[in-house]
Amino acid sequence: MFSFQPYGQQWRDRRRAFWQEFNPEHGRINHRPVQLQYARDLIRRLYESPLDFDIHARHMIAAAILTITYGLDIQEKGDPNIAMADKALKHLDVAFIGTYMVDVLPFLRNLPRWMPGAGFQTTGESSRHDLRLMVELPYAKARKLLQEGRGESSFIHRALSRRHITDGGKEERDIMETAATAYLGASETSLFSVVLFFAAMAQNPDVQAKAQQELDQHLDHRLPDFDDQPHLPYTFAVMLETLRWQPIAPLGVPHSLVSDDEYKGYYLPNGSIVFYNIWAILRDEAMFPEPDTFNPSRFLKDGEINTQLRDRVMTTFGFGRRICPGRYYALDGLWISMVSILSVFTIGKATNGCGHPIDIDLEYTADLNSLLPFVVLEVITFGVIVISVALLFGIGTVILVHLTYTYRSKRSQFAHDFVYIGVS
Numbered sequence: 001m002f003s004f005q006p007y008g009q010q011w012r013d014r015r016r017a018f019w020q021e022f023n024p025e026h027g028r029i030n031h032r033p034v035q036l037q038y039a040r041d042l043i044r045r046l047y048e049s050p051l052d053f054d055i056h057a058r059h060m061i062a063a064a065i066l067t068i069t070y071g072l073d074i075q076e077k078g079d080p081n082i083a084m085a086d087k088a089l090k091h092l093d094v095a096f097i098g099t100y101m102v103d104v105l106p107f108l109r110n111l112p113r114w115m116p117g118a119g120f121q122t123t124g125e126s127s128r129h130d131l132r133l134m135v136e137l138p139y140a141k142a143r144k145l146l147q148e149g150r151g152e153s154s155f156i157h158r159a160l161s162r163r164h165i166t167d168g169g170k171e172e173r174d175i176m177e178t179a180a181t182a183y184l185g186a187s188e189t190s191l192f193s194v195v196l197f198f199a200a201m202a203q204n205p206d207v208q209a210k211a212q213q214e215l216d217q218h219l220d221h222r223l224p225d226f227d228d229q230p231h232l233p234y235t236f237a238v239m240l241e242t243l244r245w246q247p248i249a250p251l252g253v254p255h256s257l258v259s260d261d262e263y264k265g266y267y268l269p270n271g272s273i274v275f276y277n278i279w280a281i282l283r284d285e286a287m288f289p290e291p292d293t294f295n296p297s298r299f300l301k302d303g304e305i306n307t308q309l310r311d312r313v314m315t316t317f318g319f320g321r322r323i324c325p326g327r328y329y330a331l332d333g334l335w336i337s338m339v340s341i342l343s344v345f346t347i348g349k350a351t352n353g354c355g356h357p358i359d360i361d362l363e364y365t366a367d368l369n370s371l372l373p374f375v376v377l378e379v380i381t382f383g384v385i386v387i388s389v390a391l392l393f394g395i396g397t398v399i400l401v402h403l404t405y406t407y408r409s410k411r412s413q414f415a416h417d418f419v420y421i422g423v424s
């Protein structure tokens with residue numbers, strides 16, 4: 001998959017195919033309707049079982065990207081395509097950059113596999129099968145759909161027809177692998193940002209109320225869609241602040257220099273590995289005063305989005321020619337889920353056995369990769385929280401969110417408390 005490939009012709013071919021699909025103009029026409037459909041579906045699912053909110057968010061994200069990429073019909077529950085992709089993704093979580101120092105210190109590849117810490121070698125072998133399935137099986141299903149005259153609104157169809165590819169060969173393999181990269185890139189990143197949005201709303205009821213006021217005034221008792229975006233600057237600012245406040249990849253993805261370079265007088269030879277610190281960039285007090293405060297209003301100037309600050313937040317998607325090519329898709333998905341949720345639900349902190357709100361304990365470590373699995377651990381019944389399983393996983397991000405959902409038009413009938421823990 002090209003996100004793991006070094007710079008070169010194959011990476012360029014695959015990246016071009018990806019961008020032809022995920023550029024913003026194309027996304028507006030081909031992706032937004034699907035994202036809207038699954039954001040609405042999320043609302044229904046949240047209404048039916050709010051305690052399963054992480055499962056619903058996962059489903060929304062996975063179903064949208066699989067529909068767009070392969071044209072598959074996603075099942076209401078327990079979809080086998082999602083299950084298979086998630087299984088493969090888990091392997092990548094384990095092997096992904098930052099988890100094993102081998103990515104940063106390649107000489108570790110030569111360690112014998114019995115040595116402590118060299119487990120990445122065996123993980124690599126056992127995961128190969130699942131990863132191959134993830135790449136090949138949905139693709140085969142998409143091809144079958146096309147033979148039956150269906151699935152013509154998929155990336156696979158568009159990419160194959162653009163290049164007049166019929167069967168086999170390198171070009172078809174490029175399309176197949178590029179398609180799998182879409183699921184890989186979209187799933188954990190998007191889930192993390194939706195979860196952080198929940199946490200931000202529960203912690204900042206004033207912000208939430210202001211966003212809902214903007215929605216209520218503009219929408220007048222209907223659900224939002226993408227045409228409403230220009231009329232909702234404050235909710236757009238809430239999204240930017242969510243991405244700024246807790247960047248999901250605080251140290252981005254390391255880049256390897258392809259030529260000698262210099263930075264502030266430091267000589268950096270070709271092949272050096274360079275990390276960028278998104279966390280620090282988005283907490284630069286000169287641009288973002290009181291950076292720990294969740295304050296969407298910082299993005300508004302005369303009622304409009306301040307484009308200079310918006311562009312600074314886009315650094316959360318990386319830099320240069322490796323910048324995230326799914327960024328416009330990601331923004332659309334996050335925005336439409338946020339506004340759909342806020343127009344129907346109010347998110348609040350859970351209360352303990354005595355009825356007092358439980359503080360949200362949001363810890364975020366400067367790990368290289370926070371795009372790792374989430375676990376719902378426990379429903380709070382007596383204000384008792386168990387996080388030991390989370391801590392067993394050791395390093396990384398622990399997100400602990402206690403939330404109350406209130407269905408906005410039936411507040412008294414619909415309140416649930418739960419604890420949600422994400423671990424990496």
Ligand code: HEM
Nearest residue numbers: 003182185186189193249253317318319322323324326330
């Ligand atoms: C909030 C959501 C997301 C964030 C914060 C994010 C962030 C990032 C970052 C930091 C990188 C590395 C950039 C660099 O090397 O400088 C990256 C790469 C990538 N992202 Fe995203 N991403 C998000 C969503 C998505 C989505 C939805 C997709 C797919 C539709 C996607 C696909 C990719 C791909 C394919 C790459 C590898 C690019 C390459 O190596 O050329 N991402 N992303």
